Amino acid sequence: MDELVDRCRASGLRRTKALEVLLDTLLQAARPMTLAKLEQSQGLASQCDKATIYRLLHRLTDAGIVRRLGLHERAAYFALILPDQHQDYLICTECGTISSVDAPCPVHELEQEIRNKTGFQNLYHELEFFGTCPKCT
Secondary structure, eight states, rough: HHHHHHHHHTTOOOOOHHHHHHHHHHHHOOEEEEEHHHHHHHHHHHHHHHHHHHHOOOHHHHHTEEEEOOOTOOEEEEEOHHHHHHEEEETTTTTTOOOEEOOTTTHHHHHHHHHHHHOOOOOOOOOOOOOOOOTTO
16 A cells, blocks of 8 residues: 555655545455445545545546546446556446456567567556457347
8 A cells, every 4th residue: 555655646646545545445446446336435435525536536547556447438447557466357348347357468478578679668558358248148
């Protein structure tokens, strides 16, 4: 948690109780969360309103600390970007549900090759697969 707060401060975000509770909620979440689910979470509901959560999420997204997932016309999901903890996602184009891919990422080797050939630092990727989930089929 301290590392997350340090990343926030390095990005110009002030350390507030609402920020800490939001980061902790996302850290403890088993999967990405929507704004509505975050607003309903016990810790955040007592700390701030929906508008504050929304503003914090967008600041965290702009700072590269939170990843926004989902289809543009559906509710967005938010997940923390944690160093050395990469996660790819499956997104249903019918109902919008998001689940983690339970398989090794096929892009890691390509990322390393690109890093070695180009000299890019802090290189990362985000991989999302879109399709129709079994419930919607």
